[in-house]
Amino acid sequence: MSFNGKVEKRPPLPPFDYESATLKVQLAEEAWNSKNPQQVALAYTPDSLWRNRNQFLxxxxxxxEFLTQKWESELDYKLKKELWSYNFNRIAVRFFYEYRTKEEQWFRAYGNEMWEFASNGLMQKRFASINDIHINKNDRLL
Known part of the structure; x- marks a missing residue:
C-alpha cells in the first residue's frame, strides 16, 4: 500500500506473536491517549472499515472526523488497553477509558475491539463494542 507515493508500514507486522501483539496494543494505547486524530488515523489503511458502537466508518x-468530534466532547480522555488474544493478523483487545463532558459528568467506558491488519501492519478492520457508565469524579481509576 502506498500513500502519496510512499510505501506505508506500521511495525510490528503480522504474523503476530505474544511480544509483537502486546507491543501493537501498547502503541495503539499511546496513540489514542495523544488525542491527535491525524496521528491515530495514519495507523489505519486508507480504506479501513470500522464499527464503533452503532456507527460504521x-x-x-x-x-x-469521528475522532475529532469524539475528543471535542470527551474531555480529559484517558484510555487503558489490554491484549486479550491474537493470531496471524488479528488481535482482540479489551479496554476501558474515562472522560468527562462539558457539564462535568464523568464516564467510564468498557469495551472490546477486534482488529485485523494488512501485511504492512496498518489496521484494515476495527470492530468495537462499548458501554458507558456514569461515575463520580472521585471514583476515577485513570
Whole structure:
C-alpha cells in the first residue's frame, strides 16, 4: 500500500506473536491517549472499515472526523488497553477509558475491539463494542 507515493508500514507486522501483539496494543494505547486524530488515523489503511458502537466508518477521513468530534466532547480522555488474544493478523483487545463532558459528568467506558491488519501492519478492520457508565469524579481509576 502506498500513500502519496510512499510505501506505508506500521511495525510490528503480522504474523503476530505474544511480544509483537502486546507491543501493537501498547502503541495503539499511546496513540489514542495523544488525542491527535491525524496521528491515530495514519495507523489505519486508507480504506479501513470500522464499527464503533452503532456507527460504521470507512477510510481515514471518516476516522479522523469521528475522532475529532469524539475528543471535542470527551474531555480529559484517558484510555487503558489490554491484549486479550491474537493470531496471524488479528488481535482482540479489551479496554476501558474515562472522560468527562462539558457539564462535568464523568464516564467510564468498557469495551472490546477486534482488529485485523494488512501485511504492512496498518489496521484494515476495527470492530468495537462499548458501554458507558456514569461515575463520580472521585471514583476515577485513570
Amino acid at each position: 470507512r477510510g481515514r477521513q471518516e476516522i479522523e
